[in-house]
Amino acid sequence: MNPTIELLRSHRSIRKFKPDALTSEQIEAIISSAQMASSSSNVQAYSIIGVTDPGLKQELARLAGNQAYIEQCGLFLVFVADLHRLKEASALHGQPFHHNTESFLVATVDATLAAQNAAIAAESLGLGICYIGGIRNNPQNVCELLQLPELTYPVYGMCVGVPDQEPSHRPRLPRQAVYHSNRYHADKAAQGTKEYDETMYEYYRERTGGKTLTTWSQGIADKYAKPGRAHIRPFLDSRGFKLE
Amino acid sequence: MNPTIELLRSHRSIRKFKPDALTSEQIEAIISSAQMASSSSNVQAYSIIGVTDPGLKQELARLAGNQAYIEQCGLFLVFVADLHRLKEASALHGQPFHHNTESFLVATVDATLAAQNAAIAAESLGLGICYIGGIRNNPQNVCELLQLPELTYPVYGMCVGVPDQEPSHRPRLPRQAVYHSNRYHADKAAQGTKEYDETMYEYYRERTGGKTLTTWSQGIADKYAKPGRAHIRPFLDSRGFKLE
Numbered sequence: 004m005n006p007t008i009e010l011l012r013s014h015r016s017i018r019k020f021k022p023d024a025l026t027s028e029q030i031e032a033i034i035s036s037a038q039m040a041s042s043s044s045n046v047q048a049y050s051i052i053g054v055t056d057p058g059l060k061q062e063l064a065r066l067a068g069n070q071a072y073i074e075q076c077g078l079f080l081v082f083v084a085d086l087h088r089l090k091e092a093s094a095l096h097g098q099p100f101h102h103n104t105e106s107f108l109v110a111t112v113d114a115t116l117a118a119q120n121a122a123i124a125a126e127s128l129g130l131g132i133c134y135i136g137g138i139r140n141n142p143q144n145v146c147e148l149l150q151l152p153e154l155t156y157p158v159y160g161m162c163v164g165v166p167d168q169e170p171s172h173r174p175r176l177p178r179q180a181v182y183h184s185n186r187y188h189a190d191k192a193a194q195g196t197k198e199y200d201e202t203m204y205e206y207y208r209e210r211t212g213g214k215t216l217t218t219w220s221q222g223i224a225d226k227y228a229k230p231g232r233a234h235i236r237p238f239l240d241s242r243g244f245k246l247e
Numbered sequence: 248m249n250p251t252i253e254l255l256r257s258h259r260s261i262r263k264f265k266p267d268a269l270t271s272e273q274i275e276a277i278i279s280s281a282q283m284a285s286s287s288s289n290v291q292a293y294s295i296i297g298v299t300d301p302g303l304k305q306e307l308a309r310l311a312g313n314q315a316y317i318e319q320c321g322l323f324l325v326f327v328a329d330l331h332r333l334k335e336a337s338a339l340h341g342q343p344f345h346h347n348t349e350s351f352l353v354a355t356v357d358a359t360l361a362a363q364n365a366a367i368a369a370e371s372l373g374l375g376i377c378y379i380g381g382i383r384n385n386p387q388n389v390c391e392l393l394q395l396p397e398l399t400y401p402v403y404g405m406c407v408g409v410p411d412q413e414p415s416h417r418p419r420l421p422r423q424a425v426y427h428s429n430r431y432h433a434d435k436a437a438q439g440t441k442e443y444d445e446t447m448y449e450y451y452r453e454r455t456g457g458k459t460l461t462t463w464s465q466g467i468a469d470k471y472a473k474p475g476r477a478h479i480r481p482f483l484d485s486r487g488f489k490l491e
Contacts (some may be wrong), residue, residue, distance in 0.1 A: 004276060007251045007371035011280035011364050032248060034426045036255035038419040040363065041378045046467065047420050050436070056429045088424070088436055089471060092464035095440070098472045104483065104490070105383070105476035111352065112359050112402065119284065119363035120255050127251035134285045139349070150430040158356065175282040176291050180332070182278045185300045186394040192294070192332055196339070220336035223290065227333060228342045232349035236491050239348065246348070246490045247480050 010127055015172050017131025020076040020164035024055065029128055030078065033163070036124035040116040048086055048106075049114035051121070052149050052157075054079040059148060066144050067137030067160065076164035077130075081138065081145070082118045084110035086154040086244070102154075107244050114158045122161065131166035134159050142238050153243040171210075174202050196220055254371055259416050261375025264320040264408035268299065273372055274322065277407065280368035284360040292330055292350075293358035295365070296393050296401075298323040303392060310388050311381030311404065320408035321374075325382065325389070326362045328354035330398040330488070346398075351488050358402045366405065375410035378403050386482050397487040415454075418446050440464055 025033075030053065037051065054060055055078060063081075064073035073079050086102055093100040122132045138145055138160040145157050175181075179188075180195020200218035207215040239246060269277075274297065281295065298304055299322060307325075308317035317323050330346055337344040366376045382389055382404040389401045419425075423432075424439020444462035451459040483490060 005371050007254060008276050008280055008368050010251055011368055012283050014283045014285070016285060032252050034422060036252055038422070038425060039256050039258045039416075041258070041260060041366070041376075043378070043380050044470065045417065045463070046470070047425065050425055050427060050431065052427045052429065052431060054429055059429055083431070087433075088440065089467050091437060092440055092467040093471050095464050096468035098468040100471050101474040102471065103474055103477055104480040106471075108355065108402075108479065109380075111355055115356050115359040116363050119360050120367075122285070123364075123367060124252050124255055127249050134287070136287050136353075148430075152431060152433055155431070158352075172283075173289065178278060178282070181282060181291065181294055183294060183296045185296065185298055185303055186392075187294065187296060187327070187396060187399070189331075189396055193335060196332060196336055219289075220339050223333050223336040224340035224342040226288065226290070227337050227344050227346065227350075230345040230347055233347055235352065236348040 016133040019168040037117040037121040040120040043109045048110035050083040050085045052081040066141040076162035078163045080161040082114045133162045260377040261410045263412040281361040281365040284364040287353045292354035294327040294329045296325040310385040320406035322407045324405040326358045377406045
């Protein structure tokens with residue numbers, strides 16, 4: 004155990020921030036950490052938009068489903084999967100640019116490796132973070148607002164700022180449900196879900212003073228009973244990605 | 248600046264390992280750190296296979312394109328995007344399971360957030376890591392070897408072990424090519440590529456004693472001049488993912 008592992012293990016999302024802006028030293032530390040993350044074949048297929056403009060934050064908050072903490076946080080980062088820069092690099096040499104599901108995957112993963120480094124750097128500075136998948140609710144509008152070029156898409160946002168709450172840590176699935184030795188053990192995964200349901204029943208009950216009496220698997224079943232964000236595939240097509 | 252940010256900024260991939268196995272305390276620290284990463288709506292749509300079996304490592308090394316360090320490293324992790332557990336959770340409640348490109352994206356991102364936490368935890372313990380995208384060269388065989396169920400796929404592997412080399416740090420794209428203020432600045436991205444080409448020309452030249460005289464954009468142009476891993480889309484289809 005060491006301070007970095009303690010930090011990783013003490014993560015919880017922050018959804019209430021003090022209005023303090025980040026210093027340029029903090030932003031520098033966060034972005035330089037993000038950039039040093041691994042990247043597939045060094046393609047670095049991502050960009051980061053740092054949003055501080057109040058009007059822009061307000062509009063993004065609205066587009067993400069009225070999440071006020073996007074407006075409140077000191078810095079709102081949007082992580083963008085970016086094949087545009089690579090296509091331009093090919094064009095510099097007059098060569099064709101072939102892309103497909105693999106390159107979409109690489110760009111999404113590269114953006115996410117950088118994002119998680121940014122999250123950890125921010126937390127190590129005493130800041131709080133919250134990933135905002137809601138940026139995919141109206142992704143076309145987000146692209147227009149941020150003037151994103153073709154072959155890019157916003158994967159998610161991230162609130163970064165000075166925490167104004169002390170939320171508890173949410174329990175995770177039991178180890179044996181997630182970590183498998185040498186091959187996938189479906190029986191242990193199923194057993195883990197069962198145990199987690201009991202843990203989360205208590206967690207929800209305590210957090211809501213007995214009002215919410217449900218399990219994790221019930222929440223999952225309800226969430227996936229209807230299609231979620233069915234617009235994502237046509238949106239990606241419209242951005243020029245080829246999921247073929 | 249603090250020790251965690253120093254650690255993040257000093258990352259380099261390790262491709263030569265001492266044969267030491269990891270201790271159970273090390274594995275516990277790495278996996279518990281991975282599990283505390285953020286997850287979209289707490290779906291935790293990933294699994295991790297920890298491979299220590301020598302025969303299995305040898306076979307995975309072969310399938311990933313004869314990368315010997317997969318065999319040498321103390322622990323080989325395979326990060327698996329996992330909608331299987333969620334489908335089973337829905338089945339527990341007799342509810343239908345709707346999934347699409349959005350859910351594929353969520354599972355890939357969840358696996359990657361966990362993976363990067365694992366990487367940082369390992370590095371904080373003095374271990375070295377290397378992501379192995381080569382696991383996607385023959386992904387169907389990897390699924391069979393690891394007995395992965397439907398609606399899962401191996402996103403990449405990760406070598407973890409005691410470093411037996413001290414590689415230099417690879418320069419990254421200039422800040423202004425990657426980090427944009429309030430909106431995407433295509434002109435700065437283009438200028439950044441130009442500057443990076445000069446940096447990387449020197450980097451390759453020095454590292455190879457003058458044998459490799461090329462730029463980053465030339466490498467990108469050559470890489471994308473032909474389609475890469477065109478089998479990924481049909482492979483994902485065969486795993487039950489719906490990219491619709």
